[in-house]
Amino acid sequence: MEVVANADVAEIRSELRRILRSRAFQKANRSQRFLSYLVEAAISDPAVSVNEYAVALDVFDRPASYDSAVDATVRVEAGRLRSRLREYYLDEGQRAKVLIDIPKGHYEARFSLKEFEASAPDDMTIHQNADTVPVTPVSRMRSSATEQESGTGVRSRSISLRIALALFFCVCSVVGIEMFRDRRLEAKSSIHSMAVLPLRNLSGSTEQNYLAEGMTDELNTELARIPHLRVISHDSVVSAKLNGKSLSQIGKELDVDSVVEGSVFRYGDKVRITAQLTDARNDQQLWAASFEGETTDLIALQDSVAREIANRARLTFVLGPQVEGAPAQRRSPEAYDAYLRARYFLDRRDSKLSTEYFQRSIDLDPTFASAYAGLAEALEAALTLGMATPEAVKPRALAAAHRAIELDPQSGAAYAALGTIEFTQLWDWHHAEQDLLQGIQLSPGDSYPVAMYGLFLDAARRPEDAVLRMRQAKVMDPLSFWVARNLGSALYFAKRYDEALRELDRAKELQPDRSPVVDNWISWTYEMKGMRREAIQYDLAGLQRMRSADELASLQRTYQVRGWTAYWQLRLRQQTKEPMRECAAYERALDYLRLGERDRTIAQLQQAFDQHCFWMEMVEADPRFDQLRNERQFTALVRRIGVGQTKDE
Template sequence: MPTIDPFSKPGELDPERIELIRGHLKDVISSPAFAGSRRAQDFLQLIVEHALAGRFDSLRERMIGAEMFGRPIGYDTANDAVVRVKATEVRKKLAQYYQESVKPLGIRIELPIGSYVPRFHVESWEKLSGLPSESPPVASGQQGTIGEEEPSYAAGESARRTLRGSVGIVAGMVLIVAIGFIGFKVWSKKASAKPEVHAIAILPLQNLSGDPRQEYFADGMTEELIADLGQVSLLRVISRTSVMSYKGTKKTLPEIGRELGVDAIVEGSVLREGNEVRITAQLIDAKTDQHIWARSYVRDLTSVLALQGEVAQTIADEISINVTPQEQARLTRPRPVSEEAQDLYLLGIHLLNSGDPRRASNYLQEAIDKDPNYAPAHAALANAYGWLGEAGWLPYAAAFPRQKAEATKAIEIDDALPEGHIELANAVMDLSWDWTTCERELKRTLELNPNSASTHSTYSSYLLRVGRLHEAIEETKRDLELDPVSSRSFMRAGFIYYYARQYDEAEAQLQRSTALEPSPAEVLFPLAVIHEEKGMYQEAIDGFQKLGDQPHALGHMGNAYARAGRVAEAHDMISKLQGHVEKDGVGRYEIALVYAGLGDKDGAFGWLEKAFAAHDKGLTYLKIDPCMDPLRSDPRFQDLVRRVGFPS
């Protein structure tokens, strides 16, 4: 028998042999020896993957008990033999598998007695090719024993008839058995075949701590897992805003799968104990509600973000989705962070998702103070500053430079972080009208995470502002595919169709938004501007008034007053906006909107020039804003478009 060389240290296994072992592992756990024992399959897969990855600390009895069987980290192994019992069962099943194997195998997995670290025996293919082949079957018609006396003709004929009958019966039985065996193999293969998964949703991970104050942590872990799995380009991953709407839902998984249009669903839980975290995840067929895979992970808090990449890689492997070498490298890159900084970051993200960028920025800045090299915190802080500037809650001159600085720092620390690139794209579009850099950074973001609904939305907005309306609508459709049950995604679509002058479709999108989240405050502004362009001036004014003393609302309300012939009220809006300009530098573009509505072109262009000198964000909508239509035929308008630098 050829010599078999054992390898037990991952450093001695080259990538090709590691892949061979993983392929062999799949054969082992899908074999009859392991059939009917999901725990044994999961146990073997767990210890093999830990060993191949060099995670030997995770192969201690106590760690396996916590990770796979849900035991507390410090449980008493002397009085709880669950790991030892399962290891004994796995050893027996491995022995059964290799004993029942018909052909000699060039790979073996062993679990030595008294250890939870598997040993791998990998034989070279050259040695395998030298193994003796099976004995050939006897040829039909071959003579029997030599030297037997030849029988008489009659006796011989009778014997031949008897022999032919016996052979026929045996042949028939063999044929029936063969057909049955083939049928069983085909059925078995179909029954055990994994479903094809091209679209997946990760439901909110359940907080098992019993402390509602830990919800932010569980939600943060969900968001990180969605972001990491979203980097797999061949997989469609539903966005956070859609899946979070199912938090605490009583709907069945097949119902959720149909609503989201996915093939599989990941659900699980998070338990934080001291400085360690246990994450349990299971993959389920969305159509049949059948279990595909489950795993528990135990890590300390400083490595929990890197764990999300590990989970994402495992899920991709389970559903046989190809992960490119670049994607694999990004998922497995080290992401160390201090426990305190991570906690502050997750609290900041929670506040951002709750619509409070101002309070979020305080937590995110604290996270950066604790760990200046924490790239996600810099990117999230850039997001907060951008939001404050876009909403007019912080002067443009203060918001957008800070957004750009934080985004640039995030990229310097971790160029593979998608969030840094999208924030830089937003900043240079609003701050310096650098359209070339903006599109380059957006494309880089989509390269890193093609499943980011917010990036598709931002790219749609970019395409819209530069006048590429058809492409903008296509990006919006992609946004809706990734974020199909989120009120915000339909609200964003409403804006896109508004600027494309498709007002009925824009209103239909907003109706879908309010159907998902009745009367959200965020829909007030887009619905009011749609009413404004449809000539429903009073409805528009009513909507703007509900938004209070905000420059964006005041500018459009003044435009609506002017177009409705209510000139005095339009001038009142101009006076209020001038106060905002003096106070925080926001409102120049909005004053121009009011003058455009009044038909005062000189007044409108005077304030547009002031907006240009201040680099007002409003000018990025110059090519598409319906309120600017009365000015487009004036040569001064085209000159201004040229100076803003829109790509041709």
């Protein structure tokens, strides 16, 4: 069979079928047709290059009068196709043998075989459960068949050689079949993804709910440190609405192989944790156990549960070199109790109470790395929510993150918290990227640093990379409200407005009570699509908690009677009567921009910069400011923020 750029045609077509069935392409009909067309064209005649005009007519059914200067369909779809290919190889195609690439600026498929780190030796050995079966290379057997072809023994040697070859291939076939069967069984039983259901509180008091929820969070965190294991976050599990569903149904909805469920029972100074690991693909229980100890040993109990789950999942549990092979460090029960309470309130976006409890945990145990990392995260949340001033909180948050890393250099949560602070508060682009990537590396199963890195990439003007990272976070956390919302915002920044609306609508479906923090993004997306009526509708929805019923009615009447400009004039007047809020200047800048008052827009952006409004880090990425790109004052302001700089200057 003919070979195209080192890749066999049959292998190329097989890889194409896998790509078309993948999550990235499954519902993308246009990308499916486009990729299939380019692959078959390259296989049929590699010498013939495909041009944009041919693609427009053959793939997208454009008329013969197609003009690329007027209709950008092919270029837009080519960009989406390349993004989906990157997404596929980042996710399901990580182990693909054949790589299919569409180079930028071209409409031709290129193929290559993935290179391995080392080539196989001449005397190959097949390893199976520590037993070895030596296999003689076929090339060596062929060369021995040509020896001594003259003389009276040639015919008998030839027959013997054929018999030997037949026996050799029979043995190889048997060994291969056994290996295939064993590996298929191993692959089927191996666990690659997991969801931890909320541990039930059996203590007889709702006051102990924080203990069950905190232990669930901590178990998630520890399991997320296992390499190559995808652990679904608490948000996604809660969004799954578990009542009445079987474990197999939960597994399908969350797209996981296994489910952990259990309970926490606290009585006096003792705690019992009961846990069960179930294969969600067949409802088969893999392991169940009960762990009991003093309240002083909560970390040790939790560590034991995580280790046992990891072992049963046939994975290597990596805690980090500083504790590997050693018993978990004993903490004061009061410090760990305060820590669990802090996590409980942080999950509920109560930055005030979570900050107080993290600080209490640190006061009780100044060597508790996780408490410092949690404090840094809670303080950063307080800044983002406008509940604290940067001057009062920023140094404290930064110090907490650094102290967490000093105490535990293997803490992915600590690096993620530090990178987030450097990104949102310090605008230190270079170190923020380094630390967020370190957080991802140390906690490969945690979606939080992945999603935060996606936001960073948006601000750094790398929108397509941001979309890829957000989709990766979505795979890790399929039912997370915040991941869905942030994927929608990433698609907005990438100017993929229809896709953005789909993800934002999905976020609202996941948690309708959080609609206001989605409605604003939907409004902006409709605004960029030129759909003003819909933009006003969602802007009003997002204002419901901030304006009185009379003010909202007045805004709606104004738009209906006097139109777009009058609406924003009234909205601006209403805003100036409110108490000064965090980032109010940024909002006013956008209002002035809609009214065409560029000088006032720049002045308000300057004020937002002086107040270190967190929205300013996105000012270069936001398509609403496209009309200011050539304004000297705007570009000077962007340079002062340092947007997108990834090197120390």
